[in-house]
Amino acid sequence: MSTPAIQHCNDFVIKFANVNGSGSASANELFARAIIRMGVPVAPRNIFPSNIQGLPTWYEVRVSEAGWLGARGGCDMMVAMNPQTWDRDVAAIEPGGYLFYDSTKPLPPSKFREDITVLGIPLTAMCNEEYEDARQRQLFKNIMYVGALIALLDMEFAAAEQLIVDRYRGKDQLIKANVNALRLGYDYAKQHLPCPIGLRVKRADAVGERIMIDGNSACGLGAVYGGATVAGWYPITPSTSVIEAFSSYCRKFRTDPDNGRARYAIVQAEDELASIGMVIGAGWNGARAFTATSGPGISLMQEFFGLAYFAEIPAVIVDVQRGSPSTGMPTRTQQSDLLSCAYASHGDTRHVLLFPQDAHECFSLTAQAFDLAERLQTPVFVLSDLDIGMNEQLCAPFEWDDSRRYDRGKLMTYAELEAGKDFGRYLDVDGDGIPYRTIPGTHPTKGAYFTRGTTRNPYAKYSEVGTDYVYNMERLRRKFNTAKDLVPAPILTKAAQPTHVGVIYYGSTAHAMAEAGAKLAADGIHVDTLRVRGFPFSDEVMQFIAERDAVFVVEQNESAQLRSLLINEGEIDPKKLVRVLHYDGSPITARFIAGKIADALTDRKISPIGQPQRKVAS
Amino acid sequence: MTYLAKPKLHSADAPRNALGYTRRDYEGAISTLCAGCGHDSISASIVQACFDLDIEPHKVAKLSGIGCSSKTPDYFLGNSHGFNSVHGRMPSVLTGAALANRNLLYLGVSGDGDSASIGIGQFAHAMRRGVNMTYIVENNGVYGLTKGQFSATADKGSKSKKGVINSDSPIDLASLALQLGATYVARSFSGDKEQLVPLIKGALRHGGPAFIDVISPCVTFNNHNGSTKSYDYVREHNAAVNRLDVILPKAQIEASYPPGSLRRVVQHDGSILHLRKVGVDYDPSDRIGAMNHLQERQALGEIVTGLLYVDSSGQDMHTHLNTVEKPLNQLGDAYLCPGSKALEALNATLR
Numbered sequence: 030m031s032t033p034a035i036q037h038c039n040d041f042v043i044k045f046a047n048v049n050g051s052g053s054a055s056a057n058e059l060f061a062r063a064i065i066r067m068g069v070p071v072a073p074r075n076i077f078p079s080n081i082q083g084l085p086t087w088y089e090v091r092v093s094e095a096g097w098l099g100a101r102g103g104c105d106m107m108v109a110m111n112p113q114t115w116d117r118d119v120a121a122i123e124p125g126g127y128l129f130y131d132s133t134k135p136l137p138p139s140k141f142r143e144d145i146t147v148l149g150i151p152l153t154a155m156c157n158e159e160y161e162d163a164r165q166r167q168l169f170k171n172i173m174y175v176g177a178l179i180a181l182l183d184m185e186f187a188a189a190e191q192l193i194v195d196r197y198r199g200k201d202q203l204i205k206a207n208v209n210a211l212r213l214g215y216d217y218a219k220q221h222l223p224c225p226i227g228l229r230v231k232r233a234d235a236v237g238e239r240i241m242i243d244g245n246s247a248c249g250l251g252a253v254y255g256g257a258t259v260a261g262w263y264p265i266t267p268s269t270s271v272i273e274a275f276s277s278y279c280r281k282f283r284t285d286p287d288n289g290r291a292r293y294a295i296v297q298a299e300d301e302l303a304s305i306g307m308v309i310g311a312g313w314n315g316a317r318a319f320t321a322t323s324g325p326g327i328s329l330m331q332e333f334f335g336l337a338y339f340a341e342i343p344a345v346i347v348d349v350q351r352g353s354p355s356t357g358m359p360t361r362t363q364q365s366d367l368l369s370c371a372y373a374s375h376g377d378t379r380h381v382l383l384f385p386q387d388a389h390e391c392f393s394l395t396a397q398a399f400d401l402a403e404r405l406q407t408p409v410f411v412l413s414d415l416d417i418g419m420n421e422q423l424c425a426p427f428e429w430d431d432s433r434r435y436d437r438g439k440l441m442t443y444a445e446l447e448a449g450k451d452f453g454r455y456l457d458v459d460g461d462g463i464p465y466r467t468i469p470g471t472h473p474t475k476g477a478y479f480t481r482g483t484t485r486n487p488y489a490k491y492s493e494v495g496t497d498y499v500y501n502m503e504r505l506r507r508k509f510n511t512a513k514d515l516v517p518a519p520i521l522t523k524a525a526q527p528t529h530v531g532v533i534y535y536g537s538t539a540h541a542m543a544e545a546g547a548k549l550a551a552d553g554i555h556v557d558t559l560r561v562r563g564f565p566f567s568d569e570v571m572q573f574i575a576e577r578d579a580v581f582v583v584e585q586n587e588s589a590q591l592r593s594l595l596i597n598e599g600e601i602d603p604k605k606l607v608r609v610l611h612y613d614g615s616p617i618t619a620r621f622i623a624g625k626i627a628d629a630l631t632d633r634k635i636s637p638i639g640q641p642q643r644k645v646a647s
Numbered sequence: 648m649t650y651l652a653k654p655k656l657h658s659a660d661a662p663r664n665a666l667g668y669t670r671r672d673y674e675g676a677i678s679t680l681c682a683g684c685g686h687d688s689i690s691a692s693i694v695q696a697c698f699d700l701d702i703e704p705h706k707v708a709k710l711s712g713i714g715c716s717s718k719t720p721d722y723f724l725g726n727s728h729g730f731n732s733v734h735g736r737m738p739s740v741l742t743g744a745a746l747a748n749r750n751l752l753y754l755g756v757s758g759d760g761d762s763a764s765i766g767i768g769q770f771a772h773a774m775r776r777g778v779n780m781t782y783i784v785e786n787n788g789v790y791g792l793t794k795g796q797f798s799a800t801a802d803k804g805s806k807s808k809k810g811v812i813n814s815d816s817p818i819d820l821a822s823l824a825l826q827l828g829a830t831y832v833a834r835s836f837s838g839d840k841e842q843l844v845p846l847i848k849g850a851l852r853h854g855g856p857a858f859i860d861v862i863s864p865c866v867t868f869n870n871h872n873g874s875t876k877s878y879d880y881v882r883e884h885n886a887a888v889n890r891l892d893v894i895l896p897k898a899q900i901e902a903s904y905p906p907g908s909l910r911r912v913v914q915h916d917g918s919i920l921h922l923r924k925v926g927v928d929y930d931p932s933d934r935i936g937a938m939n940h941l942q943e944r945q946a947l948g949e950i951v952t953g954l955l956y957v958d959s960s961g962q963d964m965h966t967h968l969n970t971v972e973k974p975l976n977q978l979g980d981a982y983l984c985p986g987s988k989a990l991e992a993l994n995a996t997l998r
């Protein structure tokens with residue numbers, strides 16, 4: 030049977046099947062970055078187990094000149110470097126696709142497929158001949174297959190070579206050795222394989238100024254720019270690299286040039302209770318402090334979130350969401366902590382949440398979180414996830430406005446206290462619900478107060494009187510309303526044609542959603558979309574729902590948490606919000622979203638086209 | 648319950664310290680604890696120690712967990728910021744506060760339930776980290792606030808007010824502190840201010856992790872026959888190893904002691920600890936010896952008190968972290984934000 034070989038230029042998915050710990054990661058990254066250097070966007074993703082060495086990992090690179098950065102699904106070419114997963118890797122290739130493998134050891138024909146193109150290179154044999162050292166054989170084997178792929182995909186050898194030069198600048202030996210390995214693979218493929226194959230990369234101009242970085246590094250950098258000086262943390266995948274990045278950017282940017290001392294303090298705590306305790310202690314004492322964690326850590330921190338909420342202490346929590354508990358799917362992505370963060374802790378609490386869509390926003394929203402936390406005197410959560418946190422991605426370059434000053438919020442100063450200004454720690458003086466605070470040590474005789482939960486009056490004196498409690502709760506409600514307009518506004522994308530169907534989504538769903546919108550439009554289905562970027566929801570969000578007949582809520586969890594939050598906060602008729610849920614641990618795809626929305630519209634007999642039916646919001 | 652403001656009546660001839668403050672300036676709100684509660688005596692000792700040391704009240708941050716003991720920071724140092732935090736988690740909150748501003752004095756107040764039961768983990772790790780603080784446990788062997796259940800420091804075989812015999816082994820926080828790296832470890836009794844006040848003073852001037860276990864009887868739930876934390880029991884079994892005088896660098900007083908009976912320790916900040924020998928030959932610079940002594944005497948039913956261990960060469964958390972001199976909470980934007988140029992340079996490396 031002859032299935033025609035796939036012919037695609039600048040639009041395909043290539044997957045690398047590797048063994049964890051074999052050093053393939055940096056070679057694979059070299060491959061992805063070489064394509065970017067040719068001006069063609071790529072979206073790389075790691076798929077890895079919760080082990081350090083020996084288990085399978087995959088690295089998927091979606092090449093898309095059109096700029097679609099969400100996961101696509103499927104695989105046009107497999108670089109099968111892991112014998113353990115051979116069978117399923119070969120089976121995963123699309124009909125007409127390509128299989129690249131190490132042909133040192135002959136394999137029986139039953140191990141291959143008829144409908145794909147098989148490309149073998151004796152990588153192990155070549156490495157054994159070239160290198161003495163076992164580790165070198167392993168590492169350069171990876172670089173060698175990148176060289177071969179450059180030939181097969183008709184890529185520019187110089188782009189990869191330049192990357193190596195940039196990466197190892199100053200280390201000439203390393204540059205020479207790597208370029209040599211790259212060349213060996215390239216030459217072999219040129220001589221022995223039918224180069225180029227049907228999948229090709231052609232220079233384009235579709236990358237622009239964009240940078241490639243993972244979201245966790247961006248959060249760490251955002252914390253540096255946001256003025257964080259104290260971090261308390263406890264290691265947990267997929268959040269650990271936030272603190273690792275913070276630490277290395279601090280070493281770079283926050284080491285005092287005069288004496289080499291640190292303008293920051295990072296403490297690895299004994300657990301998440303202690304991490305958040307340190308953050309709250311530092312916030313109480315006037316430093317900008319944060320922690321990074323994931324779902325299990327969020328669970329452990331609950332009591333402290335409640336205290337910080339009621340004692341009104343600034344704190345920033347970066348939650349890189351993953352699948353379920355400790356023995357859940359810690360290395361798989363989800364958006365399943367929304368509710369446990371929004372209403373974290375006991376006793377009528379609600380929290381400010383920010384939803385970055387990519388590394389660019391991981392940077393900007395983390396930096397902003399520190400201003401919001403001090404302005405609102407409350408914990409602020411940055412809800413990232415494994416997909417954007419741990420994968421490098423193309424995003425707009427980071428920006429910083431040098432005229433920007435940190436917003437330290439309502440801090441009463443020595444001078445104001447000295448001048449006799451009335452200080453009530455929990456007093457609403459101007460109607461926004463936000464009281465003034467003093468930092469310990471401000472004034473010898475004025476402005477000190479005893480911090481506790483809620484058993485106190487507006488002047489922070491002990492009180493269990495009901496009216497004092499109610500005053501406080503009503504003020505906190507006003508404060509939360511104030512937050513509505515301070516969190517980043519939602520982003521509305523209007524369909525090309527008028528429609529009364531809307532879609533609400535957030536965070537890492539954004540890339541797949543953009544592509545899904547285009548797919549649907551191509552099929553004549555038009556939807557307006559709204560990307561929420563913060564909680565509490567601004568009025569715009571509720572208006573978007575009110576003005577449409579049906580609104581799909583697309584998210585990556587099983588219990589439709591964003592939908593529940595919208596229903597609860599906006600008193601929305603549940604029938605109006607249609608669930609689109611993806612929660613198998615893999616990143617959501619445009620195919621999935623578009624399919625679900627198209628099916629639901631058919632089932633519900635809703636026509637998306639036509640004039641929106643105006644409804645009066647009640 | 649409402650807040651009772653304490654009348655600020657300064658009698659003209661009340662003694663004043665070098666800052667011109669009277670003892671009253673170091674007091675707080677009126678205590679709501681049971682009359683006779685040991686914790687109130689500890690509060691009074693803290694007031695006395697701060698007065699004696701000419702400490703500016705607003706340069707102290709007082710932090711506590713939850714319990715009767717943890718309420719007490721409201722009852723002293725009314726001009727200091729205080730934080731009644733979460734049950735068992737004061738050490739982490741204090742650690743964070745200390746990270747933010749290395750220039751304040753940190754006073755942690757906790758109970759035996761707060762530190763030895765729910766908070767044993769945080770207690771241990773704060774000691775390990777070398778947080779510069781004075782950590783006082785007001786140890787009554789019970790949970791006072793929740794009405795008299797045994798805590799983890801209750802002695803095996805001791806009897807509750809309801810007649811229940813405790814069958815679990817006790818945790819000795821002083822021994823733990825010794826093992827975990829505290830560089831100033833003491834034990835005292837709330838009923839012995841003469842011993843307690845100097846121990847608090849030495850701790851406040853120590854400059855590293857200082858821990859004081861103060862046996863502090865709960866008159867309401869644990870002061871009966873069969874309790875090993877009652878006033879009577881502690882008085883009968885108290886075995887002090889030394890008596891401490893704290894001498895500030897500026898003071899020129901040279902007390903005279905019989906030869907061989909005095910040990911002199913100079914702390915980081917120049918304060919001098921004079922340790923007078925009581926009975927036994929005890930070396931407070933010998934950590935292993937201190938641990939052995941505690942174990943031996945405890946086995947005999949004695950409650951060893953005094954300055955059990957001091958190491959004036961210890962380093963604190965900020966030294967380990969190599970943080971700048973200026974408190975982190977006072978660094979301005981220019982010291983913290985690398986700015987747009989640095990960001991553009993970084994962007995360039997990410998293409």
Ligand SMILES: Cc1ncc(C[n+]2csc(CCOP(=O)(O)OP(=O)(O)O)c2C)c(N)n1
Pocket residue numbers: 713714715716717734757758759760761762785787789790791792793798
């Ligand atoms: C998480 C949590 N669990 C339980 C309690 C209830 N609780 C309040 S104080 C206390 C025990 C306090 O004992 P201790 O620290 O010895 O203080 P004391 O009252 O004896 O001075 C308990 C169990 C609480 N406040 N928080």
Ligand code: SF4
Pocket residue numbers: 679680681683684685686715716787791792864865866867868
């Ligand atoms: S219950 Fe016990 S510990 Fe609490 S105040 Fe009364 S005497 Fe003190």
Ligand SMILES: [Mg+2]
Pocket residue numbers: 714758759760785786787788789790791798
């Ligand atoms: Mg107790």
